[in-house]
Amino acid sequence: MPKHLIFGVERKSHLHEMLGADFNRLIDTDANAARAIRDMCRKRMLQKAVKSYLLSKNSGISAADLERAFRDADGEGKGTLTLGEVRNLMLNMGKNAEIPEAEIQELLKSLDYDDDGRVNINEIVAEMSRSIH
Numbered sequence: 001m002p003k004h005l006i007f008g009v010e011r012k013s014h015l016h017e018m019l020g021a022d023f024n025r026l027i028d029t030d031a032n033a034a035r036a037i038r039d040m041c042r043k044r045m046l047q048k049a050v051k052s053y054l055l056s057k058n059s060g061i062s063a064a065d066l067e068r069a070f071r072d073a074d075g076e077g078k079g080t081l082t083l084g085e086v087r088n089l090m091l092n093m094g095k096n097a098e099i100p101e102a103e104i105q106e107l108l109k110s111l112d113y114d115d116d117g118r119v120n121i122n123e124i125v126a127e128m129s130r131s132i133h
Contacts, residue, residue, distance in 0.1 A: 042107040045099065047128055049090050063129040070121045080118035083108050 027034045050069050051061055059065045073089040074081055081089065087104045111119045111127075 038106070039110040042103060042110060043127075045103075046086075046090065046107060046111075050128065063125055066128055067121065067125045070125060074121060078118075079121050080116075081121065081124075082118055086111075086119060 027037065050066060053069055054061050054065050059068070070081065070089075073085050075085055075088075076082070083105060086108050087101070090099055090104055090107070108117075108119060111124055113120065113123055
């Protein structure tokens, strides 16, 4: 079986995919990798919520459509989203009522690039438009 470097560690893999046991060991032993994977999953949940919202509005999923969805969520009209607005976005747009508050707070932290407790809409649209399609 071929070996590949994954997070700087040589791991056995098949078709460039990590084996389940290797993945679990990585998560259990590397806090940085675990955090990065959780952040990636949270961002993916946000992408699904926004995509679901856009499709429910018979809208496309272009950068302009993403921006419109985030502007709809921006109750204060400041170009940023607060924790409450991110929570509403996740719960209302994507019908993700089972997401724990702690996960939404961690999502906000992972998207809050300048640590001001808010998510800049232009930054999140740029990031999501690269990966939502």
